[in-house]
Amino acid sequence: MLLAATSPLRTRRIQRINERYWAHVGAGYPITLEGNAETLQIAREVDGINWLTVKGICEEGIAAGLGDEPGLMFLQTTANNRYYMTFNQALAIIRDLRAWGLAAWTNWNRLKDAARDPAQTPTREALEALNLEEGWP
Numbered sequence: 001m002l003l004a005a006t007s008p009l010r011t012r013r014i015q016r017i018n019e020r021y022w023a024h025v026g027a028g029y030p031i032t033l034e035g036n037a038e039t040l041q042i043a044r045e046v047d048g049i050n051w052l053t054v055k056g057i058c059e060e061g062i063a064a065g066l067g068d069e070p071g072l073m074f075l076q077t078t079a080n081n082r083y084y085m086t087f088n089q090a091l092a093i094i095r096d097l098r099a100w101g102l103a104a105w106t107n108w109n110r111l112k113d114a115a116r117d118p119a120q121t122p123t124r125e126a127l128e129a130l131n132l133e134e135g136w137p
Helices: 008-026 045-063 087-116 124-128
Strands: 029-033 036-040 073-076 082-085
Touching: 008 087, 008 124, 029 087, 045 073, 045 087, 073 087
Parallel strands: none
Antiparallel strands: 029 036, 073 082
């Protein structure tokens, strides 16, 4: 049986997709720092502001010619561990974090688009066959 674009089944599947996205980003950005498995907090609204602030500080330090000076910058992990580094190193991490976040966001939208589109998921079976574990960075 074909599902309408406004089917409650689609609404519920999109809700599950949203939950899966927030679980993924809520766990934090996984990173290894000084050989330690860590995560950086990214899921709260304030985290975006904080990372933009850190990015700006790094860019200012680099513009001032201090990009490779050790210990002028630190990142704090979700475990409250601080790692001191150069502005260049911190900015590289922020760029990697941004790419990871964009990949997660792209996958989230791919799944939602498929769940909304009767051409991609015409039946209940096709809708339920969407693999919510696939495609996350």
